[in-house]
Amino acid sequence: MKIGLYFGTFNPIHVGHLTIANHLAEHSDLDQVWFVVTPLSPFKKKSSLLDNYHRLEMVHLATKDYDKLRPSDIEFGLKQPNYTIDTLTYLFEKYPNYEFALIMGEDNLKSLHKWKNYELILENHSIYVYPRLSEGKIDTQFNAHSKIIKIDAPIMELSSTFIRKEIKDGKNVRPILPEHVWQFIDEMNFYR
Template sequence: MQKKVGLYFGTFNPIHMGHLAIANHMVEFSDLDEVWMVVTPHNPHKKKSTLLADHHRLEMVYRATEAYDNIKPSNIEFGLPQPNYTVNTLAHLEEKYPDYQFALIMGEDNLNTLHKWKNNEVILERFEVFVYPRVTSTTIKEEFKNHPKITKVDAPIMEISSTFVRNAVKEGKRITPLLPQKVWEYIDEMNFYKS
């Protein structure tokens, strides 16, 4: 039987309990066998001073997920040409793992921009999309409401953002409950986000 893998893309700068709660919910309450946390590499054409180096963000995802058998870190995009598009990553994964069935995981807010993605019609034709709720005022576009490839998963709404975490660390706030313990230790040890 084909293993069904949900791809949860993000910069994970840093990964926090909200990301883990969503990934875990997808594994436990959908027909996905695994969730891969796909760390998006730094786009060399964009200057993003707050974005940690790729290997540091991957290390945090590794530390955050090592206690979960069905949630795995992925650096699959690190070796792909930049700027990269999701459709290319999916093609690369299908080639590399022909026995796996891949699906996308995204927030409601991202679903509303899906029509702007490169080759979005190919993605929707060939891959399932699992959507989790976000606190947002936007309503889902009509074309996506009853789409056969789109499944809305009633995951808990998490109002934690990586930006909030970074700012709180910079201000010296104690935010350990928002982060996996090993991620907090790594941030602290490496002095990330302090300045």
Template structure:
């Protein structure tokens, strides 16, 4: 089975993540998308993250009604900080029956050479890239054929914006799945 891995902090997960994931399982050869909740992205400060299991719980709340999309805690069991190349090796050992591909925004693709073994990722794995407004000038011809450019909706929404709105007491209800909104409200996450 061909599975797309959508890595992220999901701090919190929002409708933009779900729109992209759903588009990929409906319009590409990916049969499932797994949201891989990353405990510690080496490019981000861990102090800004909500607890790993709280973020995973929100991802599972958000995806429970989608049959082809699910949350994964696979990186919780791996050494930190998490590197995509190590996670892929672990998944290939654990699930040899699956073929794994990466999902990322064009902004992340433009940074992939700074990642641990970024060139190896480009060489060994299919990468499904969705567009971002700020990346309209990317030279698509500079990337290997393993990079698949997906004509997905451009979503200009970020978890950073949502956290900021929550701190300011603004209504984020339209920006996250209802189950996630209720969970955020009940626990008053990101309010301070």
């Protein structure tokens, strides 16, 4: 089985995340896409994050109607901060018969050379890259790399940061969140 790992804090998960993941599940050789909820990204401040289990619950609510999309709390029990190479090593040991690939936006590919052991990741895992409108150059070593697969997915420029700000400002964000996620955020009074 080939699993695409879509890492993120998902604070909150939104229709952009779902659209990209579902597109990959339907239009690539991936059998499933796992939303790996990251407790602490090395590049993000923890203070702005909702509790891990609240974010995991939102991913569960968002994916429950999709057979090929799954929430994952695999990083919750790993040493923090979470580095992708460590998670991949753990997953390989736990699921030796699965093949794992990464899913990332073009914007993240631009900083891949800064990741811990990125050469090892590229040696052992494919990376599915979806388009973003962001500017800046992609390192030439990644442009024609055999393990980097550029996906012609819809361009989704929604961000969780934007959604949190809109909620705080009292704006209606219901159309850009999965219905169950919007209800959960509303009931729990998150981001206000």
